[in-house]
Amino acid sequence: MVHYFDNTATTRVDDDLAEILRVYGTEKFFNPSARSTYSLQISNDVKAARETISRALGASAGNITFTSGGTEANNLAIFGSVRSKRGNIVVTAAEHSSVYNAVSELGSRGYELRLAKVLPDGHIDVEDFLSKVDDETILACFMHVNNETGAVNDVRLLNQAVKEKNNRTVTFSDGVQAVGKVPVNLRYLGVDLYSFAGHKIHCSKGVGALYVKEGVKQLPLQFGGGQERGLRSGTEYVGGIVAFSQAVSNAVKRVDECERLFKGYKQTILNALKDIPDWRVNCSDNVSPAILSLSFADIKGEVLVHMLEKYEIIVGTGSACSSNSKSSRFVKAIELPPRFVEGVVRISFSKYNTADEVQLLADKLAESVLSLRKTMLG
């Protein structure tokens, strides 16, 4: 039995959602765009999924466009909102690579990129961010929950302040690590664009969504049969979409319960480490209950991860959504003290974690840190 604490990277699919995938694969497999009444039913199921998600997140059904995941949703948000031939884009180095690299691509196409500062705990430096917004700002990207430290940004405040400086600026928040972890009401947050993904909340990989506020004119990136009101052509991954709607609904309902639970888990781990010197919590205020990012001085996070694996405990070192690249961009941005830079361990919880396995993790983590330090001294 694996003790899985890397739920920021991806999560286990719920059994009942896996069953939905099976049913829509082997029984209700009809193409929603075909002409039969069977297809019409499937098309209605997609519609119902859209409504379920909208209700759960305080949006209207027409706001939700299904994509193949968070990366596509983020790319659709960014490339689909750029209309003018020039202008600047305000973003932070804390953004997920699917936002940062998409925006960088726009940079290489001639748009001006303005990189706002990140505070040492991973929060966006709001003042610095706003100082970079001006009349020529076409897009402002501020993620909701940081995927490395769990820092929760004040999306409502950022959105209002950006719009006050320039109400033509399109505001986009990456909510991939927020939905189901912190309260999300899209009408309250007020942003123009908001993305989220299935596989972070116990649904399958291969499905995500982009919220587009009423009145915001978004352009498609992929063309074809005109599905998703023309914004995202391609045969809908119906099973994934139906399961996703259930996953969003479930996750939103459990936000309070998980917060209570995960706060306790964090405390268990911090207690176990209290007699060990030279470590830090990378973000402790306004932080996602699901993420505990720690740094141990003079220790390599990678080594700790592999030591814990001996006990079938899986934790993360940083963003997993990045193939073969270290998260140096982010670590640089938060200006971790040098001794702590390589010692980052990211622990992230899901509803499948039990208090017992958190205790096991806490004990083995403390033990491993002590043992590594001893080896270094020896």
Added chain:
Amino acid sequence: MVHYFDNTATTRVDDDLAEILRVYGTEKFFNPSARSTYSLQISNDVKAARETISRALGASAGNITFTSGGTEANNLAIFGSVRSKRGNIVVTAAEHSSVYNAVSELGSRGYELRLAKVLPDGHIDVEDFLSKVDDETILACFMHVNNETGAVNDVRLLNQAVKEKNNRTVTFSDGVQAVGKVPVNLRYLGVDLYSFAGHKIHCSKGVGALYVKEGVKQLPLQFGGGQERGLRSGTEYVGGIVAFSQAVSNAVKRVDECERLFKGYKQTILNALKDIPDWRVNCSDNVSPAILSLSFADIKGEVLVHMLEKYEIIVGTGSACSSNSKSSRFVKAIELPPRFVEGVVRISFSKYNTADEVQLLADKLAESVLSLRKTMLG
């Protein structure tokens, strides 16, 4: 029990492939880009899937890029191959909407579109196509198997002839209706780019692939963690990919068997119709064994489809991959005689069809046509 004859629109997922989706969702759910040895195993599974597909289609593993489906693969082929600021693109009106509309988007961005003719049975008019290729042609799109009539184009010949006229032209063939229906060896076909999709061959919706020949420099459309060697960022839909590789391998192995079987099915249907006047087979030579496109004079295909539904028989009217739009572009292109234009019925087979249900379809189709004609006279 539904008698499903719209397998060009989408297919039923095999039970063992649905089980793969379940296992990768609920057990092997690790993120292939994360750091644990569990993730490494998943990453190896993606690698193995790539190799399985390459072997089945006569390619190298490095040639295969996984996407969210045929539409994304086609869009990646088209937008990812356009580098110069100008030039012309040669295409036919017979192409699937995900090719035609993507190319049209390039047209609206200033590239010159050259529309080559389609023969009355849906085949590309090779002579006309080649006459449109010149020194300024940056991209030539010629689908392998037409999704409406089943016409099989000579991709190898088209590729060679295009390259002879201009060896800098990127050649792209949409193989979504070809893989598993007709023999496909990518090295033999010789094209630069070739697309195919899971849900047409008993795998899940939400997964497809683009083949990119060695030496062809393709640009990404979506940016992020650098997955798929940087060509398609985003957490891999691992279960879908593993199931897809199995689906391609299975389908390719059964090409000959299905051809034999489906030819018999077509004959059963044609026999049942032989005493009925005024109908035509829209494509009978060089045609996919899986597709039988018929036109009945003075009858609406849509009405026939709904009559057959009373017997739980599902057939298609035309392309289902197009949301709420009639396939007028294609019908216009093949110049069907006016009386036959609205009477198109597309019957398409899969390995799940039995001889008995084909006989039922044949009988009910003949019966329905006679009954509709009688009503019209009365």
